[in-house]
Amino acid sequence: MTLYVGRLPERVRRRRARWAVASAVVVVCVAVVGLVHTLGSAATPGPTPTAAQGLSPELEQRFAAAQAAAELAGVPLTLTSGWRSAAEQQAIVDDAVERYGSIEEARRWVLPPESSAHVQGTAIDVGPTEGALWLGEHGFELGLCRTYANEIWHFELLAEGADACPELHADSSSGW
Ligand SMILES: [Zn+2]
Numbered sequence: 353m354t355l356y357v358g359r360l361p362e363r364v365r366r367r368r369a370r371w372a373v374a375s376a377v378v379v380v381c382v383a384v385v386g387l388v389h390t391l392g393s394a395a396t397p398g399p400t401p402t403a404a405q406g407l408s409p410e411l412e413q414r415f416a417a418a419q420a421a422a423e424l425a426g427v428p429l430t431l432t433s434g435w436r437s438a439a440e441q442q443a444i445v446d447d448a449v450e451r452y453g454s455i456e457e458a459r460r461w462v463l464p465p466e467s468s469a470h471v472q473g474t475a476i477d478v479g480p481t482e483g484a485l486w487l488g489e490h491g492f493e494l495g496l497c498r499t500y501a502n503e504i505w506h507f508e509l510l511a512e513g514a515d516a517c518p519e520l521h522a523d524s525s526s527g528w
Pocket of ligand 1: 470475476477505506507
């Protein structure tokens with residue numbers, strides 16, 4: 353009995369210590385979630401369409417058909433980027449300038465919001481590499497064309513009535 357009474361406060365102390373740690377963890381998690389939520393709200397003031405929702409209906413249909421055809425062929429094909437807001441596109445331009453170290457190099461990989469087909473909902477980026485290469489081979493039959501020689505992943509709609517995909521541009525720099 354004496355022994356039990358002597359150990360009890362120790363156990364209580366340990367339990368209290370565990371609760372204190374657990375509570376602190378919960379408080380930190382709630383704070384982090386709150387902060388992320390606040391930052392997210394600041395970046396996106398209202399509900400915006402997803403990358404897939406903002407695509408032109410024609411492109412959405414053709415990509416769905418392409419995905420079905422790829423699946424039949426046993427090739428993975430996913431959308432890695434579709435519609436983008438002008439703000440998202442500008443952020444990509446800014447990132448590219450930083451990553452490539454110059455506006456000249458960045459222009460080869462990204463267009464400004466005013467000329468980007470992604471902002472107009474008429475371009476998609478696809479992956480993985482296997483899927484992108486497959487679509488590069490079969491895109492014409494599905495009404496989708498690769499646009500740039502340096503981007504195996506970027507596709508736009510085949511123009512109405514065209515009997516072939518247009519010649520590839522070397523890169524996106526001519527669109528600036
Ligand atoms: Zn693209």
